[in-house]
Amino acid sequence: MDKLKLGVLGSGSGSNMQSIVDAIEKGELDAEVKLVISDVKDAKILERAKKHSLKATYLDCAPFKTKLEGAAEERCIEMLKAEGVDTVVLAGFMRIVKKNLLEAFPNRVLNIHPSLLPAFPGVHSWEQALNYGCKVAGVTVHFVDAGTDTGPIIVQRAVPVLSGDTPESLHARIQVEEHIAYPEALKALSEGKLSIEGRKVVIAL
Numbered sequence: 001m002d003k004l005k006l007g008v009l010g011s012g013s014g015s016n017m018q019s020i021v022d023a024i025e026k027g028e029l030d031a032e033v034k035l036v037i038s039d040v041k042d043a044k045i046l047e048r049a050k051k052h053s054l055k056a057t058y059l060d061c062a063p064f065k066t067k068l069e070g071a072a073e074e075r076c077i078e079m080l081k082a083e084g085v086d087t088v089v090l091a092g093f094m095r096i097v098k099k100n101l102l103e104a105f106p107n108r109v110l111n112i113h114p115s116l117l118p119a120f121p122g123v124h125s126w127e128q129a130l131n132y133g134c135k136v137a138g139v140t141v142h143f144v145d146a147g148t149d150t151g152p153i154i155v156q157r158a159v160p161v162l163s164g165d166t167p168e169s170l171h172a173r174i175q176v177e178e179h180i181a182y183p184e185a186l187k188a189l190s191e192g193k194l195s196i197e198g199r200k201v202v203i204a205l
């Protein structure tokens with residue numbers, strides 16, 4: 001299999017991107033981060049990328065607030081293609097990605113979501129799980145389809161909810177598992193082990 005050529009989209013801290021970069025640098029994941037794009041000018045993900053000498057850029061996504069569409073979507077696809085990206089990694093990207101991006105990278109857009117999907121799609125999922133009284137929360141890495149947090153599931157990791165958990169403490173423990181789950185999913189993809197059958201991802205052993 002060819003080395004994955006990753007384009008990472010993120011809006012925040014970028015700790016998931018960091019876990020992917022670390023796995024690459026340790027030789028555990030056969031991939032290369034070709035470009036990091038953020039819709040937030042001063043997002044820490046851009047700083048982290050620059051520390052690793054990765055190409056990183058801000059993308060103004062106006063006039064939209066919650067989706068990547070129109071001129072910004074076009075520009076995003078253009079930049080990713082210009083860098084030879086073959087796999088798009090959403091890592092804390094706080095916008096819905098739309099049809100054109102998905103069609104430009106068919107079955108090659110991945111997302112990480114801080115719940116055991118299909119429970120608690122949308123925002124602040126760990127808090128939703130806590131408020132619901134769940135005893136187990138977790139994280140899901142999935143392929144992105146046209147819905148919100150509905151695409152075929154690649155990896156899930158469970159996290160126990162402890163008595164006395166706050167949204168922050170639970171989210172912090174979920175993030176520890178995120179940093180294992182994303183590199184694991186990408187590794188399986190890089191090794192050609194993933195196939196999509198209907199809504200199921202089959203992982204070859």
Ligand code: GRF
Pocket residue numbers: 010011012013014015016017091092093112113114175178
């Ligand atoms: C993570 O909790 C991820 O599951 C969610 O957004 C957060 C991003 O964190 N989609 P980071 O920017 O990777 O640190």
